[in-house]
């Protein structure tokens with residue numbers, strides 16, 4: 001693999017991936033449980049207050065809400081307001097399947113994420129762990 005010797009990545013806190021353009025942060029069941037615990041509210045109240053349902057035909061996926069400027073609802077002036085309980089999608093970035101497909105896709109991602117190619121080396125083992133973690137399916141609400 002092109003990442004056999006690890007890859008340099010260190011977040012530069014530019015906030016681009018939490019803002020700037022429309023996007024989706026799809027949540028797993030575990031994400032919703034952790035985040036609702038973080039706020040001390042129940043599972044359904046968390047979805048109602050902070051999420052939007054994205055229509056996939058026979059089911060909905062649950063994504064975090066955005067502001068009209070396309071900031072994630074949890075992006076604050078100090079960064080992620082739920083950092084310790086942030087969703088899997090955020091915790092595993094940029095080591096996503098589509099980004100890790102090839103050296104080209106990794107470099108292409110580096111055009112929007114200035115953390116790519118900087119800082120400490122993330123080992124192959126750690127990269128593969130994040131890829132594996134990311135296989136967790138998103139929480140699905142089946143339509144009645």
Ligand code: SF4
Nearest residue numbers: 011012015017113115
């Ligand atoms: S785009 Fe990259 S460097 Fe910027 S906040 Fe996101 S992960 Fe960090």
Ligand code: SF4
Nearest residue numbers: 018072074075080090
């Ligand atoms: S939950 Fe936090 S890390 Fe994830 S997109 Fe929102 S602000 Fe960024």
